[in-house]
Amino acid sequence: MRLTQKSKYAVRALMELALDDCGSPLGVTEVARRQRIPERFLEQIFGDLRRAKILESRRGARGGFCFAIPPGEITILDIVEVLDGEVRPARCSAGGQCYIADAPLCVTSKVWDEAREALEGVFGRYTIAQIAAEERANRAAHAAARDTETPEAQSPFASSLR
Structure with a gap:
């Protein structure tokens, strides 16, 4: 993995x-824009997540994607396993095939x-x-900090005013 x-x-x-x-579904274009993710790549990702029943899609003018299950029940592990497969930092971890001839003598497998x-975890x-x-x-917090700045500090030219 x-x-x-x-x-x-x-x-x-x-x-x-x-x-x-998810008051109303969000389109891929909007999510991609907000998060600066390539739209075509996000379409593939959302397709995979829909097939895994994490997301559902709605068609039409107000269409887009919503959660199929509550976000509080979706872990990062769920996402990684759907998109990247089983978490396994080495071939020999989690019962994978060891590529060393004397596999029973391999002490590094416990590290992996x-x-x-x-x-x-x-x-x-x-x-x-x-x-x-x-x-x-x-x-x-970021918005509150920005709102408490003086107008001069908010200016992109603030450093040149000093």
């Missing part, structure tokens, strides 16, 4: 859907198994809802 850009984009895109609370367990601990809540708080 190699964590690909596909999983990273998917987490950001699903976070964006969760931030929108421990790494796999750690990754699964971290990815399984975070849900899309948690990430969206953290992002919502981050955006609110």
